[in-house]
Amino acid sequence: MLDLVxxxxxxxxxxSPQRSVLARRDPSAIDLSSRISRRITLKRPIVSxxxxxxxxxxxxxxxxxxxxxxxxxxxxxxxxxxxQVREVEIVKRTQHGVIKDPxxxxxxxxxxxxxxxxxxxxxxxxxVVDERQRLxxxxxERDMRFVTRRGSYVSDRMTxxxxxxxxxxxxxxxxxxxxxxxxxxxxxxxxxxxxSLLGLITARxxxxxxxxxxxxxxxxxxxxxxxxxxxxxxxxxRAAELIRAEVDVIVIDIAHGHSIVMERAxxxxxxxxxxxxxxxxxxxxxxxxxxxxxxxxxxxxxGIGPGGGCTTRITTSFGVPxxxxxxxxxxxxxxxxxxxxxxxxxxxxxxIFEALLFGGDCVMLGSAFAGTEESPGEVVHKSxxxxxxxxxxxxxxxxxxxxxxxxxxxxxxxxxxxxxxxLEALGAEGMEISVPSRGSVRPIVRDMIKHxxxxxxxxxxxxxxxxxxMFWKDPQRFLIKQSxxxxxxxxxx
Ligand code: XMP
Numbered sequence: 001m002l003d004l005v006x007x008x009x010x011x012x013x014x015x016s017p018q019r020s021v022l023a024r025r026d027p028s029a030i031d032l033s034s035r036i037s038r039r040i041t042l043k044r045p046i047v048s049x050x051x052x053x054x055x056x057x058x059x060x061x062x063x064x065x066x067x068x069x070x071x072x073x074x075x076x077x078x079x080x081x082x083x084q085v086r087e088v089e090i091v092k093r094t095q096h097g098v099i100k101d102p103x104x105x106x107x108x109x110x111x112x113x114x115x116x117x118x119x120x121x122x123x124x125x126x127x128v129v130d131e132r133q134r135l136x137x138x139x140x141e142r143d144m145r146f147v148t149r150r151g152s153y154v155s156d157r158m159t160x161x162x163x164x165x166x167x168x169x170x171x172x173x174x175x176x177x178x179x180x181x182x183x184x185x186x187x188x189x190x191x192x193x194x195x196s197l198l199g200l201i202t203a204r205x206x207x208x209x210x211x212x213x214x215x216x217x218x219x220x221x222x223x224x225x226x227x228x229x230x231x232x233x234x235x236x237x238r239a240a241e242l243i244r245a246e247v248d249v250i251v252i253d254i255a256h257g258h259s260i261v262m263e264r265a266x267x268x269x270x271x272x273x274x275x276x277x278x279x280x281x282x283x284x285x286x287x288x289x290x291x292x293x294x295x296x297x298x299x300x301x302x303g304i305g306p307g308g309g310c311t312t313r314i315t316t317s318f319g320v321p322x323x324x325x326x327x328x329x330x331x332x333x334x335x336x337x338x339x340x341x342x343x344x345x346x347x348x349x350x351x352i353f354e355a356l357l358f359g360g361d362c363v364m365l366g367s368a369f370a371g372t373e374e375s376p377g378e379v380v381h382k383s384x385x386x387x388x389x390x391x392x393x394x395x396x397x398x399x400x401x402x403x404x405x406x407x408x409x410x411x412x413x414x415x416x417x418x419x420x421x422x423l424e425a426l427g428a429e430g431m432e433i434s435v436p437s438r439g440s441v442r443p444i445v446r447d448m449i450k451h452x453x454x455x456x457x458x459x460x461x462x463x464x465x466x467x468x469x470m471f472w473k474d475p476q477r478f479l480i481k482q483s484x485x486x487x488x489x490x491x492x493x
Contacts, residue, residue, distance in 0.1 A: 001475055002327055005358065009306065009321040010351035011487055015478045018460025018470075025453045028214075031463035032452060034361045035339040036069055037249055037277050037299035040224065042362055043067040043214040044449055045464070046352070047341060048441075049366035050074065050228035050253055051309070052408060053400045057090035058374040059441060064091065064223035066445045067214035068362070071226035071251050075408060078233050081241045088227055088245045095208050097173055097221015098190065098199040102127045107136045107155035111144055114154050125187060127200055128158045134195040135161050138187060166191050169198070173209060173221070176201045224248040226279070231265035236272055249277040253301065255312065255404055255429060257281045258288035266295040282343060284325035286332035289340075293332070299339040301364065302329045306345025308367030309402030312429040323358050330359030348491070349448050353455035356464060357471050370400035371435035372444065379437045396437035402430015 005013070022030070034045040044067030048055045052075030055063075060070025072087045104127040105114055114126055118141060128137040137158035144157060165183045167176070167190050176188055180203055190198040209221060216224045226249040227242045229235040239250050250273075252265055257280055266280060280292045281301025292300045305312040305319030313319040320328070322345040329340055342360025346352055346368055355363040369375060381394040401408050406428045438444075452464070459478070461467035471478050482490060 001472070002324070002331065004475055004479055005323045005327050007321055008323045008481070009345060010323060010347075010354045011491065012321075012482060013323060013354065014480045014482050014486070014490060015354075015357075015455075015459065016480055017458045018477075020457045020460060021462055022457045025450070025457050027446075027449045027453050030453045030456060031465065032067075032449065034356070034464060035299075035337075036226075036341060036362045037279050037339050038337050039277055039298065040069075040216075040249055042069055042216055044445075045356060045360075045362035045452075046445060046448060047071060047226075047362050047364045048369050049307075049343070049364050050226075050251055051366050051401075051403050053377050053398070054366050054369050054375055056376045057087040057094075059369065059372075059376075060087070060091045060225045061094050061223060062374050062440070062442050063445065064216045064225060065095070065212050066442065066449070067216060068445065069216055069224055069226055069249075071228055071249075071364075073403065074228040074230055074238065074253070075403060081234065081238050084227060084238065085241050085245045088225055088242055088247045091225040092222050092246055095212075095215070095217075095221070095223050096202070096205045097209065097217070098170075098201055099205070100199050100220055102197075102200040104129045104197070105139065105154055106131070107153065107158065109154045111147070111149040111152045111154065111157060114139055115144060115149065125202075126154075127189060127197060128154055129197050133197055135164075135166065135189055135191050135197045137161050138164060138189065161195070164189065168193065171201070173201075173206060177203075177206050180206070218246075218248060222246075226251055228253045230254060231261045235265060236268060239269060239273060243273060243276060249279060249299070251301065252278060252280045252297075253282070255282065256304070257283045257301070258285065258291050262292070263295060266292075266297065270296055279339075279341060281341065283329065284320035284322075286328045289329035289332040293336055293338055297338060299341055299361075300329060300333070301341045301343045302326055302360070303343035303345060303364075306343075307402065307430075308344070308347065308370075309400055309405065309430050309433060310344065311402065311431050312404075315429055323354065326355065326359035349451040350455065352448055353452050353459075353467075356452070357459075357468060367400055367433075367435070368448075369441050369444065370433075371398040371437050372441035373439055374441045375400075380434075382434065397434040398437045399432055400435045401432040402428075404428055405430035405432050407432055 033043050046068035048063045048070040050071040050073040052073045055070045063070040124141045126139045130136050137160045139158040186203040188201040227247045228251040229238045231254045279299035280297040284304035306322040339361040342355035343364040377398045379396045383392050384395045456467050459467045
């Protein structure tokens with residue numbers, strides 16, 4: 001297998017069409033489930049990259065809602081841990097099955113305090129709990145409408161627990177829905193035997209869950225999210241805070257993951273956080289993958305130099321063409337259940353399927369999601385000359401930058417005033433690119449999924465798993481190396 005793809009990346013190869021067995025290429029009927037790490041499965045194998053111009057909470061929310069995952073970047077300055085934690089919290093609080101820790105207030109608090117809390121947290125309901133955390137009632141915005149707040153307390157306006165429908169212990173979403181319909185309620189507090197508050201189920205969250213059956217959720221029904229840390233400096237403290245905020249997976253991300261720095265970082269991580277789900281990278285060789293496997297990573301990020309905003313290969317002459325890297329790493333992992341995250345180099349949708357076929361359990365994308373509404377950063381308008389009419393028009397752009405670009409390093413290190421020589425000494429391996437600003441990332445992800453389904457159909461399989469199986473059993477049946485003119489025929493339009 002390795003001999004067939006040595007020196008190759010996505011555009012060097014094309015796949016020979018097989019007899020299709022699918023009546024319809026329906027994304028809701030084709031199984032695309034695949035892992036991102038040992039214990040986390042995605043229904044759709046797409047992940048947004050931990051880059052500060054790609055993934056913050058808005059991107060991570062859409063990715064998880066669409067069945068993939070977003071990894072919040074670590075592009076915050078050393079010691080600035082809280083902003084990254086906040087992004088994780090926003091995702092975790094977006095959609096729930098059960099809200100484990102709903103915003104609450106004491107019955108003795110004033111209505112002014114209640115109104116201020118609702119406004120700050122942008123919520124319409126507060127759970128009222130006494131000093132022993134027992135449910136005392138519910139207070140909604142409506143309860144405070146048209147009343148003089150001054151001198152009034154939460155206990156004056158809340159619906160007291162005696163008049164509420166509650167449920168003792170845990171309840172399945174279906175049963176909760178039936179109860180809510182039957183009793184005509186929109187909120188169902190869950191309580192322990194002693195009346196202590198266990199959580200809250202809301203009709204709105206149940207409706208959202210139903211509408212998004214592919215979403216990536218944790219055991220409490222909340223959206224899953226990942227977050228990146230480095231391998232030196234504040235990385236352990238950062239990990240501790242992210243884990244406290246209930247991040248689902250930590251990604252230890254450095255440019256060259258097959259290194260002594262990574263070895264120390266993983267050892268320390270495991271010592272401190274035990275079995276917590278952890279992906280490490282990046283590597284691109286069999287030895288690199290084996291190294292991370294032996295150190296105990298649950299997932300391995302593969303890709304040295306293929307990224308759209310990356311200049312590693314230009315500046316250092318090191319790297320491995322991405323298809324070769326994926327095959328090498330997949331073969332090195334053998335029967336282990338450690339997942340491969342194929343990271344970078346996807347410049348057209350077809351390459352997603354290739355990445356998934358050649359060894360990626362899921363695929364990580366950066367530039368493909370840049371410039372969308374959900375990517376961080378300001379929209380700037382630049383003058384562009386139209387080639388046909390030579391007219392100048394203002395076009396909206398957003399910036400995509402490599403995480404090892406000078407600008408990203410400068411921001412992370414807070415060395416705005418450092419002179420140019422000092423910055424150059426940092427050895428940038430990334431660049432800044434202007435990307436036309438476009439709409440939401442949601443239709444882009446959906447299109448990608450549809451195209452993966454079409455690839456499965458062309459490949460003669462009924463699911464992603466089956467496509468991989470067929471391919472690895474007899475790769476020569478599929479693989480065609482493209483000549484330079486074949487590549488032109490394939491991609492030049
Ligand atoms: P795409 O091709 O999807 O790749 O934009 C995203 C991946 O690129 C990597 N990345 C970098 N690599 N220097 C690098 O060598 C950089 O400055 C840089 N920034 C991002 C990263 O693995 C990301 O997921």
